[in-house]
Amino acid sequence: MDRQPVLARRFFDRLEPVHAVTYFAPEARAALDGLGFRGFWMGYFAARSAPFGVVPAQVVTATFYNFAAHRVAKALPAAWEIASPADALRVREQSAVEALRRYGVGTDDDVETAAELAAKAARGAPLDGRPLFAANLALDWPDEPVAKLWHATTLLREQRGDGHVAVLASLGVSGRESNVLHAAAGKVPKEFIMRSRDYDDEQWNLYRDRLVARGLLDENDELTAAGRELKQRVEDTTDQIALGGLDALDDSEVDTLFRSLTPITRKVVAAGDVPALTPMGLSRDDLDDDSSHLV
Numbered sequence: 001m002d003r004q005p006v007l008a009r010r011f012f013d014r015l016e017p018v019h020a021v022t023y024f025a026p027e028a029r030a031a032l033d034g035l036g037f038r039g040f041w042m043g044y045f046a047a048r049s050a051p052f053g054v055v056p057a058q059v060v061t062a063t064f065y066n067f068a069a070h071r072v073a074k075a076l077p078a079a080w081e082i083a084s085p086a087d088a089l090r091v092r093e094q095s096a097v098e099a100l101r102r103y104g105v106g107t108d109d110d111v112e113t114a115a116e117l118a119a120k121a122a123r124g125a126p127l128d129g130r131p132l133f134a135a136n137l138a139l140d141w142p143d144e145p146v147a148k149l150w151h152a153t154t155l156l157r158e159q160r161g162d163g164h165v166a167v168l169a170s171l172g173v174s175g176r177e178s179n180v181l182h183a184a185a186g187k188v189p190k191e192f193i194m195r196s197r198d199y200d201d202e203q204w205n206l207y208r209d210r211l212v213a214r215g216l217l218d219e220n221d222e223l224t225a226a227g228r229e230l231k232q233r234v235e236d237t238t239d240q241i242a243l244g245g246l247d248a249l250d251d252s253e254v255d256t257l258f259r260s261l262t263p264i265t266r267k268v269v270a271a272g273d274v275p276a277l278t279p280m281g282l283s284r285d286d287l288d289d290d291s292s293h294l295v
Contacts, residue, residue, distance in 0.1 A: 005239030025099035046079035051135035066175035118152035124248025130162035187281035
């Protein structure tokens with residue numbers, strides 16, 4: 001069967017919550033605080049960038065794409081005077097596994113199957129032009145099934161994220177502009193993205209005005225026809241190239257991955273640590289459907 005971009009979008013809705021416990025579970029925050037990192041954002045930037053090792057803050061700003069440069073610079077490289085990247089990598093995996101186990105994600109058939117198939121998908125996913133995916137792919141693979149599943153979902157979400165950044169850059173949408181565009185499209189509330197991505201009114205209006213000048217927003221901060229077309233192109237192209245993350249699996253394996261992973265995602269969502277509203281704009285509308293609809 002011909003694979004359509006909606007498959008990649010539905011797969012993302014299933015894998016992202018499993019990865020995202022590393023940002024929202026109390027185990028993760030406690031572990032990073034335990035290393036001595038000061039506040040949520042120092043822990044976030046240290047743990048997520050740790051696969052790179054010690055690199056300039058500009059590298060992280062460029063790769064993460066939509067964060068304010070000054071926010072990254074507050075965290076890095078100061079974090080590495082407190083703990084090493086190896087320390088951050090160790091506790092981010094351990095704390096994610098602890099959280100998943102608390103949710104009831106244990107070593108059962110679904111977890112073992114999902115871990116093996118997600119790992120196979122991640123190992124075969126396109127690498128070109130995907131620096132954060134590549135850095136994570138270079139890490140040692142855990143053997144324990146829950147840890148392997150978390151690591152594989154991390155790889156697959158960063159692979160997709162790197163592709164999304166490439167799409168935005170190719171269309172001339174900066175990281176900071178992309179946040180404004182995302183809010184205007186109704187994916188996340190303006191106030192939420194301003195708070196989570198560190199905008200004051202002056203900063204927001206700067207990027208909003210740039211989009212207005214390009215004819216993508218109107219004076220009421222609504223997407224114009226050109227803005228809607230561009231936003232849809234970003235999302236469709238991101239999904240299209242993210243299909244490559246499943247190239248290593250045949251249709252039967254993709255369906256088996258959906259059927260084993262979706263119940264795990266439901267457990268993560270039900271636990272309540274990962275909020276319904278995140279900057280990713282995830283959908284939970286069809287998590288009752290375990291099928292990939294490929295077979």
